Amino acid sequence: MRKTGFLLASLAASLIATTALADTAVKIGVLNDRSGIYADVAGEGSVIAARMAVEDFGAADKGITVEIVSADHQNKPDVGVNIARQWYDQDGVDLIVDVPTSSVALAVNEITREKNKIFMNSGAATSDLTGAQCSPNTIHWTYDTWQLAHGTGSAMVENGGKSWFFVTADYAFGHALERDTSEVVKAAGGEVVGSVRTPFPGTDFSSFLLQAQSSGAQVIGLANAGGDTINSIKQASEFGITQGGQALAGLLVFISDIHALGLQTAQGLVLTESFYWDLSDQTREWSQRFGEKNGGKMPTMVQAGVYSSVLHYLKAVEATGGKETEALMAKMKEMPTDDPLFGKGVVRADGRKTHDSYLFRVKKPEDSKGPWDYYETVSTIPADKAFRPLDQGECPLVK
């Protein structure tokens, strides 16, 4: 476990502030994948984002001392739970952020409830975090499977992609994504003509893509992530599937995946994300600063979500003047969210954070001005439409 001790309140600041403000010391744990397939999506970039949130908030000036620690959960629920338990029990961590990989997120969700701490998830996809398994201690910040399925699924059907074939990663996440998207497609008047379950992780997808090709479906839905998605898109381009008139729908694609594919291969792909660095002056300014600290790599929506969630948490700490869990959770749900990256939104009773969601299309190489200039916005889905309606999630917290 790597520990990046990070003491923000300078001695001077705390000396000056002694009279006015009672000091609050909070400890934030960034728990994510630092070495495996999601290390570029989250990883060290999320730690950088958390630190930037602390700096931009000016925590030290406001009498809040923030320490940030980080660890690698290796995408294994048992490893994640052990770290979370140690952080809560021995290291005095108050808040865990990020946690990509749905299985790990669900496990950390449980332990956080048990220890009555706070968990603000940015990295995981499963909509169960605010559904059947919702918790009074958890906020799901950036995106979820419902949002992705609806964003990409309904847009493709509206544009004439009526028949679908799924290439699905053969584990819980892939099945959930296929299920959610199939429902959207059918509800919108489309049909699902077939699907194939591919072993995870996979290298060669050509034979599955060939099955998708011979199905004659108009849209091939990629219900997979990371390296699986990269390999599928790369090989679909090689086998002339998109040139043959079939469209590819990436159901969970991050900008780091597009960077790995290159525009030549990825062009035309339609995908849903909650954030893109080139949306507004504010996102550009922040992303520029982030990129300088992150070896030139632009932020993913997960890393942006970590920044935004830490910022909201610190606002609540400032407002309540303490770090008592119930008071903070109540405050975070009561205060509307507003930050430069995601704009305005709310944290709902079920723990779902809402904001606008975007349907992007990957640019052609000739339309791109340079590295990281990858997306053009097809449509914006407003915050109140982008996520699952509150009454449909079967979350016990919603009365």
Next chain:
Amino acid sequence: MFELLGIPPQALFGQLLLGLINGAFYAMLSLGLAIIFGLLNIINFTHGAQYMMGAFVAWMLLNYLGINYWWALLLVPIIVGAFGIVIERLLISRLYHLDHLYGLLLTFGLALIIQGLFRNYYGISGLPYSIPPQLAGGQNLGFMFLPNYRGWVVAASLVVCIGTWFVIEKTRLGAYLRAATENPTLVGAFGINVPRMITLTYGFGVGLAAFAGVLAAPIYSVNPNMGADLIIVVFAVVVIGGMGSILGAIVTGFGLGLVEGLTRVFYPEGSAVVIFVIMAIVLLIKPAGLFGRTA
């Protein structure tokens, strides 16, 4: 329409052809492993990392020096092979008198270090590498669309595999190699520099892995874990073929590619394990492998 087990024969041919292409990679990688094990008695767990290095060095040559794919095919095996020779001289050569297990641990550790270094520097998502323009596009074979590049992969790997087999089984150099495998002391007594031969053999095996890496770069994701994902399967191929058997490695490489391809049609969920099921069966019935000699 005529169908075979519920699958139109045309789809079946397509899948068989794809299986053959995957088999080409298995064959090239397991060939390198078999040669190294045969002569050095080292179970080279670094093989996957060396395959990954092949793909990365091809990317580096293109992006830093502007050297294209065709030159990379020639240069990368030499560069990565030279790296292998350094590793062999510095580290592996110290372990020949010890049990297999030490070589396995050393090479496994090296693989983790190499992968970690690349991951630290290049990230995990991988890097883009395009198909060379001369091989872009494809042929419509009637039953499937065959990308030109895949055809090239099969042809190139067949030439390399058969060439290697020919050198080892049919030439004087190969005879020395095989003799040194049997009895290095005796061969040394005839005035042949056995340690140098061993070093060059390791370099050649590593070069084969790097060559496969360059071939893979345009079609698979070029990322630090690309070798780790593949190497376990390749080890199963080597075990099925018979440890150290050259012909066994080639034939089972292609053969298992076909079997895997068929599994992807009839039971896709099982395609990741079918090779290991076969390995278990072969180990039970013929522990030395299909082409192996029992000691």
